[in-house]
Amino acid sequence: MPYSKILANIEKHVSLAEGERHFLLEQLELKEVQKKAYILQAGDTCRYFNFVNEGAFRAYYLSKEGKESTVMFAVSDWWITDMHCFINEQPAMLHIQAIEHSSIVRLSKEKLNLLFEELPKFERFFRVIMQNAYTREQLRVLENLSLTAEERYHNFISKYPRIVAHVTQKQIATYLGITPEFLSTIRAGKT
Amino acid sequence: MPYSKILANIEKHVSLAEGERHFLLEQLELKEVQKKAYILQAGDTCRYFNFVNEGAFRAYYLSKEGKESTVMFAVSDWWITDMHCFINEQPAMLHIQAIEHSSIVRLSKEKLNLLFEELPKFERFFRVIMQNAYTREQLRVLENLSLTAEERYHNFISKYPRIVAHVTQKQIATYLGITPEFLSTIRAGKT
DNA sequence: CGTCTATTTGAATGTACTCAAAAGCGGTGG
DNA sequence: CCACCGCTTTTGAGTACATTCAAATAGACG
Numbered sequence A, B: 001m002p003y004s005k006i007l008a009n010i011e012k013h014v015s016l017a018e019g020e021r022h023f024l025l026e027q028l029e030l031k032e033v034q035k036k037a038y039i040l041q042a043g044d045t046c047r048y049f050n051f052v053n054e055g056a057f058r059a060y061y062l063s064k065e066g067k068e069s070t071v072m073f074a075v076s077d078w079w080i081t082d083m084h085c086f087i088n089e090q091p092a093m094l095h096i097q098a099i100e101h102s103s104i105v106r107l108s109k110e111k112l113n114l115l116f117e118e119l120p121k122f123e124r125f126f127r128v129i130m131q132n133a134y135t136r137e138q139l140r141v142l143e144n145l146s147l148t149a150e151e152r153y154h155n156f157i158s159k160y161p162r163i164v165a166h167v168t169q170k171q172i173a174t175y176l177g178i179t180p181e182f183l184s185t186i187r188a189g190k191t
Numbered sequence C: 001c002g003t004c005t006a007t008t009t010g011a012a013t014g015t016a017c018t019c020a021a022a023a024g025c026g027g028t029g030g
Numbered sequence D: 001c002c003a004c005c006g007c008t009t010t011t012g013a014g015t016a017c018a019t020t021c022a023a024a025t026a027g028a029c030g
Helices: A004-011 A018-027 A082-089 A109-118 A121-147 A149-159 A169-176 A179-187 B004-011 B018-027 B083-088 B111-119 B121-146 B149-159 B169-176 B179-188
Strands: A029-033 A039-042 A048-054 A056-062 A068-075 A092-099 A102-108 B029-031 B038-039 B047-054 B056-063 B066-077 B095-097 B102-108
Touching: A004 A018, A004 A048, A004 B029, A018 A109, A029 B102, A039 A048, A048 A068, A048 A109, A048 B066, A048 B095, A056 B121, A068 A169, A068 B083, A068 B121, A082 B047, A082 B121, A109 A121, A121 A149, A121 B047, A121 B066, A121 B083, A121 B121, A149 A169, A149 A179, A169 B004, B004 B047, B018 B111, B038 B047, B047 B056, B047 B066, B047 B111, B111 B121, B121 B149, B149 B169, B169 B179
Parallel strands: none
Antiparallel strands: A029 A102, A039 A092, A048 A102, A056 A068, A056 A092, B029 B102, B038 B095, B047 B102, B056 B066, B056 B095
């Protein structure tokens, strides 16, 4: 059934009794997303924490000058939202777009708060997710500071082969903070 | 008393009953740290989550080529550790050094786990801390991708005036990912 | 005062960008 | 099924941003 992936994802971190699992399922909504559709646009209120069931998404910032910077990719079994705006109830800074036809399971902020109230172990789950997200971003900062563009590219493709399978080079370039032209020359450099 | 700051910090996010506060205090250790002393060195086991009571710290990565990259600064009322290594019980990648004579309140991983068991609201506290840390790092990634060195510098000094008051330009340069020479020319550029 | 490190300045270099144009690829409609 | 259109990728020339190396100056500390 469509919720098996999200349950497996959550149960990797906390174990749920039958009644808890049932309660959790009641809070979730399954949603199909067409290729190129946005599940969030800058300026929107960010109401949902989204689990990618199938497909792939990209979250990016669009500057006034029109430059895109990819903040994250999410393929199946990942969570994605504009966390800052979700938590602080501010207008979204990011656009989140489906790279291909996808399906997500989403959890609204209200339902998440309800889960925190009813199932304290959900606090633990979310803590672990946030811990992992934090250490991942911190490592990314460190790599941006200490590695060259070429090293960051090779690091990216070896670290995230599942993402590479879904995204264009141009999108990878905006994730690495370089131009697509320069990424092309890096790739031509050898293999 | 020496624990008033950490209590205020924690009680910003969760409210504690008298007995809970007492239990929490029993898990903490106060520690003085001399200027330039390390509370963590790369390769060490990272056992503690540290609250800065007084003073200032810098966490940095030292590459094989000898290049330093500052991952974070922490002044009073901040928490600091090598989170990845603390969580996953791996050898530290970072050095954490006192910039000046400081005092910290530290919480060992064992005591933290005990707190999670005994005071479930501590899961919530830690979740909030991790959420904030995550969104802060994500914003830093975004700024590294979308801003020039000069913009990042001005952003840094306006965002973290309390840090600026404690650190050298060279240290700021390693946080921004530029050379101290170039930071100097940015500053000469105007005000 | 003397030493050590931080900061500034400048010249030469390199890394990554801009702009432009060609080539490749995928999807769509005839 | 093929031809065309739009977007991605490649390639190249010229440029800008940031680095390296070197040396002078300024500050901090014993």
